[in-house]
Amino acid sequence: MKKSLLAIALLSSLSTVALANQAGDILVRGGATMVSPDSSKTAVFLDGADSGLQVSVDDNTQLGLNFVYFFDNNWAIELLAATPFDHDIKLHNGDTTTLLADTKQLPPTLSALYYFDTGSAFKPYVGLGINYTIFFDNSFTKTYSDAGFSDLDLDNSFGFSAQLGADYDLGDNWSVNVSARYIDISTDASFKVSGTTNGLAAVDVNPMVYSVMLGYTF
Secondary structure, rough: HHHHHHHHHHHHHHHHHHHHHOOOOOEEEEEEEEEOOOOOEEEEEEOEEEEEEEEEEEOOEEEEEEEEEEOOEEEEEEEEEEEEEEEEEEEEEEEEEEEEEEEEOOOOOOOOEEEOOOOOOOOEEEEEEEEEEEEEEEEEEEHHHHHHHHEEEEEEEEEEEEEEEEEEEEEEEEEEEEEEEEEEEEEEEEEOOOOOOOHHHHEOOOOEEEEEEEEEOO
């Protein structure tokens, strides 16, 4: 009986060790990532005066990729990458909303992760990091370009990020991951109207980023 109990305890200990992250492990994840910008509207200024117009940015979902390197069973570093996010920019004039422009962005984010010891397949973690967001392919819709809107430019952004997440070990090095993170993204959107009027909107994008991914540990 004692030998049986000892064997069970040993097997349990071995399975726990097998589930723990190890120094040098590399975890690669891929799946759906949604960027959900702050829903608040931002004032549009024309030649420094408040125009009474406002803009907002829509959600977008793309293929997200994570690369995680473990220093030990608790600490890791993670790089968030993705295919370019494509956001609609809407113009609000009182109760009227129209599609103003489109922009693409890439938000590479480098984070330090701390995994909590659970001794199980469920591995929750928290993370803090830095983000650099690159905006490109900025363009007005045909309606507004025909109306004289041009030279749309969005400044790149540097900020911090914070996240909560968890991996669940499926066995054979496979895992499933869910995470939610806040990213500090702000940009100045500048443009011209009729070639002479200068337009500006200071946009606090500040999105929540949600991911559901499948991972494999090497």
